[in-house]
Amino acid sequence: MGERVPAVQLKGISKSFGIIAANRDVSMDIFHGEILALLGENGSGKTTLMNMLSGIYYPDEGQIAIDGKNVVIRSPRDAQELGIGMVHQHFKLVDVLTATENIVLGLKEKGKLDLKAAAKRITEICERYGFDLDPNQKIYDMSVSQKQTVEIIKVLYRNANILILDEPTAVLTPQEAERLFDVLRNMRADNKTIVIITHKLAEVKEISDRVVILRKGRYIGEMITEESTAQEMTDMMVGHSVTLNIERPEPVDPKKRIVVKNLSVKNSDGVLKLDDVSFTANTGEILGIAGISGCGQKEMLEAIAGLQKPTAGSICFVEDDGTEEQLLGKDPLAIQKMGVTLSFVPEDRLGMGLVGDMDLTDNVMLRSFRHGHSFFVDRKEPRKLAGKIVEELEVVTPGLSTPIRRLSGGNVQKVLVGREVASAPRVLLTAYAVRGLDINSSHMIYELINRQKKAGVAVIFVGEDLDVLMALCDRILVLCGGRVNGILDAREANKNDIGLRMTSMVENTKGGSGNE
Numbered sequence: 001m002g003e004r005v006p007a008v009q010l011k012g013i014s015k016s017f018g019i020i021a022a023n024r025d026v027s028m029d030i031f032h033g034e035i036l037a038l039l040g041e042n043g044s045g046k047t048t049l050m051n052m053l054s055g056i057y058y059p060d061e062g063q064i065a066i067d068g069k070n071v072v073i074r075s076p077r078d079a080q081e082l083g084i085g086m087v088h089q090h091f092k093l094v095d096v097l098t099a100t101e102n103i104v105l106g107l108k109e110k111g112k113l114d115l116k117a118a119a120k121r122i123t124e125i126c127e128r129y130g131f132d133l134d135p136n137q138k139i140y141d142m143s144v145s146q147k148q149t150v151e152i153i154k155v156l157y158r159n160a161n162i163l164i165l166d167e168p169t170a171v172l173t174p175q176e177a178e179r180l181f182d183v184l185r186n187m188r189a190d191n192k193t194i195v196i197i198t199h200k201l202a203e204v205k206e207i208s209d210r211v212v213i214l215r216k217g218r219y220i221g222e223m224i225t226e227e228s229t230a231q232e233m234t235d236m237m238v239g240h241s242v243t244l245n246i247e248r249p250e251p252v253d254p255k256k257r258i259v260v261k262n263l264s265v266k267n268s269d270g271v272l273k274l275d276d277v278s279f280t281a282n283t284g285e286i287l288g289i290a291g292i293s294g295c296g297q298k299e300m301l302e303a304i305a306g307l308q309k310p311t312a313g314s315i316c317f318v319e320d321d322g323t324e325e326q327l328l329g330k331d332p333l334a335i336q337k338m339g340v341t342l343s344f345v346p347e348d349r350l351g352m353g354l355v356g357d358m359d360l361t362d363n364v365m366l367r368s369f370r371h372g373h374s375f376f377v378d379r380k381e382p383r384k385l386a387g388k389i390v391e392e393l394e395v396v397t398p399g400l401s402t403p404i405r406r407l408s409g410g411n412v413q414k415v416l417v418g419r420e421v422a423s424a425p426r427v428l429l430t431a432y433a434v435r436g437l438d439i440n441s442s443h444m445i446y447e448l449i450n451r452q453k454k455a456g457v458a459v460i461f462v463g464e465d466l467d468v469l470m471a472l473c474d475r476i477l478v479l480c481g482g483r484v485n486g487i488l489d490a491r492e493a494n495k496n497d498i499g500l501r502m503t504s505m506v507e508n509t510k511g512g513s514g515n516e
Helices: 046-053 076-081 099-104 115-129 144-157 174-189 201-207 230-238 297-304 332-337 349-353 360-365 380-392 409-421 439-454 466-472 495-503
Strands: 008-017 020-030 035-039 061-066 069-071 084-087 162-166 193-197 210-215 218-224 256-266 272-282 285-290 312-318 324-326 342-345 427-431 458-462 475-480 483-489
Touching: 008 046, 020 046, 020 061, 020 210, 035 046, 035 174, 035 201, 046 084, 046 162, 046 193, 076 084, 084 144, 099 115, 099 144, 115 144, 115 174, 144 162, 144 174, 174 193, 174 201, 174 495, 201 230, 210 230, 218 230, 230 439, 256 297, 256 458, 272 285, 272 297, 272 312, 272 458, 272 483, 285 439, 285 466, 285 495, 297 427, 297 458, 360 380, 360 409, 380 409, 409 427, 409 439, 427 439, 439 458, 439 466, 466 495, 475 495, 483 495
Parallel strands: 020 218, 035 193, 035 210, 084 162, 162 193, 285 458, 285 475, 342 427, 427 458
Antiparallel strands: 008 020, 008 061, 061 069, 210 218, 256 272, 256 312, 312 324, 475 483
16 A cells, blocks of 8 residues: 555554453554445444544553544544544434534534524535535434434534444445445545444445454454455454354244234324234244334334334234234233233333343343242342353353443343343344344344244344345335335345335335235
8 A cells, every 4th residue: 555644543552441351452554535444243342442533432552643643532522623523323413403503513613603604515515425415404304314414414514534434324225325335435535534333244345445353352454345255354353264144944834923904003202103004923934124214113013012002903913723812902911921922122222121230130030020929039040041141142241240231232232132032932023133233143143033933933023234134034024104015025025126115105015915
């Protein structure tokens, strides 16, 4: 690459949180006019490293240089003044404000704030890089990709030349991801420095120039993207050879287990989230649910699990002998007492699934505390199960007594999925079971889910990675604005067709009722 001065130099960077070392002696360069992919398993220190560059954390050891000069970054404002901006997975926007108001929020400017001039400058940024954004649109009227656009323009508006994007395509359709990549290529052509933290290797191959790999907090190596394969990247991330193929065993004697007819659900604000939805989930089969974020997936699973009250429709559980039992009107405990185990891995891990201040054993015990007959619940079995989850799913933790909030997001997810699957369900509902998980951990979860499928469990799998849905599932139900927009055979499904069905209703909703 010649003797050009790197845009960013990280020299011997280390960071620990208590006894957990997040980064250890990391040294690497990032250059002007390149898109660098930062890869590593969960807990490998990718986000922590970039949080130090963006001023959220301060390194315990080491030095950061920008354009060859050593700098001190103690806050996001310091990073901003050095031309560094980070777009996080969870957007920090005010819903009731417009795009322009969100973009200028918190800026210190001389004189009165001129929103018209700000909107003009935003339009110029959009035209320069190929963004599609109405500066006057309110955030609550925006799609996920539009909100992400606001976050990216926010850092460009503050003159960022170094952009860090954490899991930028996690909730985008294939078409939206492609539009984002076009914008990133335009930024690269404008000599911007872009770092992407992602787990999607197909996207790494498509968009990045170079890959840097971290393992257990350490810099392992780098590779030129076009000279390497997804297999080589994975093997370097994990430290040994990994099989990338997702198994899809044929369903054995599938029978109806859950029959949903004409289901409609409103959220707490009275907004219709599911509109006249009908489908069947069969035993020994994985039914995938595809849809853009927030178009009814969560409400669908919560209605089946007894956590949401539908406004119309029916949900029947079909016993092995063909008798049907209505689930509507029953709370989760009543559903459990009927002998129906609905294992629910919710979208919000810590909000609904786990308690952050409790340790691993106590969080596992949450699943079984109803079986205890006294206040002093037996901890022996949950502790054994917690140990098994840690061992089988390779959860990175100092010990079983570590509070769950001290683990990385990916390790929290492993504990949650492992706990739910261990409850031996007859129906397994999972929402974003592998969100934010690295490729090795994701494959462990796919294996767990396939084990359930082989045991005759009816699995409903809400996912956001269409490649995974097409490889893992037997059928895919596509939701568009809370309505069924086709139920497709996953073995024959086309990724672009699914992406289009997610955003606009199609006349021919093949397999419409999903009951065949």
